[in-house]
Amino acid sequence: MSFADLGLSDELLRAVTDSGYTEPTPIQRQAIPSVLMGKDLIGIAQTGTGKTAAFVLPMIDILGEGRTRALMPRSLILEPTRELAAQVAENFEKYGTNHKLSMALLIGGVQMGDQVKALEKGVDVLIATPGRLMDLFGRGKILLTGCSLLVIDEADRMLDMGFIPDIEEICTKLPKNRQTLLFSATMPPVIKKLADKFLNDPKRVEVARPASANINITQRIVEVPGSAFAKREVLRMLLTQDDVQTGIIFCNRKTTVRELNKSLKKHGYRSAEIHGDMDQPARIAELERFKKGDVNILVASDVAARGLDIKGVSHVYNFDAPWHPDDYVHRIGRTGRAGATGIAYTLVAPDDAENIAEIEKLTGHKIERVKVAGGAAPRDTESPKRESGSRRRGGRKVEAEAEAPAERVIEAPKREPAPVRDAEPRRERGGRGRDRDDQHAPRRQSRAPQDEPDDGWNGPIPDFLNYTLGA
């Protein structure tokens, strides 16, 4: 089965081929022909399954066929987050290169001016988050009566975020006689009711949850003490031990994201951060730095957990075990994409045990526990020669994975001794090749005293390093 068998136009097939895709995914195979026939659709699927192309491709052909000059928007795609909306827009550009479709990306956090201008010129596709769409609608800038095609993406996420009333209201502003596609990873009753209300005899398409099915992702749990300080130590061990090309580290809180990123940068890692307290341009900029490879580590809140498609993410770290098991599935799904392999570590403090039980119940399998061996390393290595910078960053395996097959042991990287705590963090004395970091100097000046523990080895050796951790 190839894309050519799905009934798509030649121009579209060319764009797909040029993008490097040869074979449709299961959801694309099932959904595309029926969407092309104008049927309503419920897709039980999440990103990573090829869901986006499953609606973008047929939409491009549908809109391309009925082309008159678009005076009013002819289709609307609703997304829960700005990032996802932007990503769908990218898909339209990529696959729509051979069509002359116009679109408007209507998301918050950015100036309204350009969006209004696009709307005034007339567009074929609106890609929007609910808030900004409602805002623009309220200001009389959009007429939705020409939208005969509606996509509600990530409906369960919309529910989580309290968008369902907005969605319902938006639905009533669209013509009754339209085609509606609804995608959701799960089908809670509220979503089922929404579908019953706004879809007409939909075709139902379901594909396996990638998390339970994706054998490309190696999942591991590392048990750690509860403190953020200890977690950061273990995380750095893991980053050093593995050859982390591109990694995303998820935290449960925005404050943790900020603290961790700051800490990693202090330790010489090239990292960026993304969370909802940053304005949109900053989010885009950080994401871009990560995508381009200016940095290889992205510290993120759950704003980045779902749907973000970044190529070549080799590692995902859950700095905190996520509150909801679904989020675990989404987070680790940032790696192991498109047939690649990936590794997902979850740091589990005593408090996180409950969350882990939920996760294992959901995914249906027990996650392998690995140990971080702190051993006697810190004291043994008390040699002033051991300067640390390049070693930590090198990404070489500190320790071959020598261990009993049943139980992997991760050795603590050798480190410099812990001298008396001094006010001036010692790596700023130079000699560690961190000149590049000097551009961050202004930020250092404003360092708050409570940031001190970030400095890891300026303080006393943490007790936990003298034990073997793990189950």
Place this chain on the structure above:
DNA sequence: AAAAAAC
């Protein structure tokens, strides 16, 4: 409990 989303 957290994060997200309009200004």
